[in-house]
Amino acid sequence: MDVTNLVTIINRLDEQDLDMRLYFTRKKPNGRYQSYSPTVGPDLQIELKGMGLKALEKVQDAEQREFSPIGTIEGCIETCQANDVTSFNEILQSMEEDYVNRQQIPDEEVSRLTFYCLKIFTTHGDILFFRRVTKFNKLKGGFFGKFANNDFRKLDDTLLGIDPNVDIVIFNGEMLILNHISLERIFSIHDQYQEKATRTLGLVQSANKITNFEQFREDCLSDARVTRALTKLLNEETRMSQVFANFENVINVIDIFDLKIELAEENTKIVYEDKSQLMDITRLIRDSFYKTYMGNRDGYDEGI
Template identity: 35%
Template sequence: MELTEIRTLLETYVEPEGRLSVLFVTKNGTKYTSFKPTVSNDVQKEVVKLFKDSVQSKINSDLAKVPFNPSGHENDEFSECQIEYLGNYSEVINLFDEPGTEEIEPDDVSFLIFRLRINKDQDPTKYLYLFRKNHKLKNIRKGFWMRKVNDTFNILEGSKLMAIDGWIDAISLEDEVIFFNHISAERIFNLREKYKENAEVGLEEVQRGNKIQNFDQFRDDCLEDARIIRRLTKIQSNPQIIELFHAHFSNAPEVVELFDLNIDFNTDKTQIVYADKDQLTHITMLMRDAYYRTVLANRKGVDDFNV
């Protein structure tokens, strides 16, 4: 999915004429509650225009597209993944089909989903989805407030206002999703649960190598630490990393000494002896082969992005 493609779609339907709908969603833990309000044509038109301008701004910033990384991306990047990676994408999207009947107070909305129908009337239905976390904005430079009046949300001032601006946290089209805000991605979808599943798979591969004593405690401690779970998810996405950890484990004592890591070995240095949570960072970074020494200047370094 390219940003220019999204811009073209928004330009095509800048006069949405009923094609745009919005869903208010409250998320408690892994549970969702939704409400689908009626939105006036004026609001639809203004929302599409705001999103078009926002996407154009991102294009002007020349953001680089990178594969989705559990630990985030740089400020000059946006990330992309397949919807299958998100685990509960369909659950979130299907909230449109069976929304709740009780209205959600604006301050209780966790995020909003905007759905724009982008097919010609004679063609099969096709949607563009835009996700926006509810930041409960107090001031808006480019945007507006909307309020429910006569069962329809319109652009007005008064009580129970919902802030709408052009910021976009994520966009999905067909089988792809792009993210501009990594933390919001976690809060919209149940990514933490997905990460934990991936981490458990990665830990099974680590266990097969029999390189860590007290592995059961190591696994339990890993799965209680959100940052370690993200790192293990990244490791699991490239199984070759774990294979290299096992195959080149004989080099581990040298790395530990060179970087003064909080890692201990058994007598013949064939296993790491896991003792407590303070070792998790160094062990998992060693597993990820994050420590290096340059060829040209023989400098020590740590690949500390996304660790």
């Protein structure tokens, strides 16, 4: 994403004629999203626009990399296509006129809201800023209050905080991820990881190189870290095929790294026994073990 161009677009907006909406959203038990869009006054609109602008200015010179389910590199920000996130269009739909609730948000709903979205309309395309909400918990045995006209008044417990940070920015179908974990939490992509990991495991099963495979599958899908690695591996199918096609190298890696993995059927299959082997087997499948050129040192990708 061209962040500098986006900063320029926002800077050129007429603050006396801003066109924006603020949405607060939660995911309901049935899996659908509910969004509310309260009225936002002109002064607050300017302040909200300024917060989004400052967040972008901070990352103008940051290196950008494609989103990886297994984690990001410190100092880098990630990008991906918004349509690659399954729930994105569902969330957008909850913000459309036919679905969004513009009435007063019921008090009981406030504590259920999980994120907000600031949508700025421009001639270049809509700019969306996403951020998880900050909630103020009740004081134990007390309450929050404020001074008004020399009176001290109790505040109710339906307060939400909007801080100057931004988690996700979306512009013209491209997603800029400023907070890696927030992509998972705002867009609830755990189910998407599960689906892709299941597809990867189908490819692994077809290679017929792991015994007790059904238990292996179950254990993989119950481990979030392994599920993320298998999701990424779906885009590395050739890499995985090469591992199984050169199984003698698997045998060598098991020996070099003294992995607690047994082999069966004349050293042609990996014997899966329990969860303690999940990481090592996943690293084998991903071809994560290596030897350095300069130091001739053995190692493996710490990402999984």
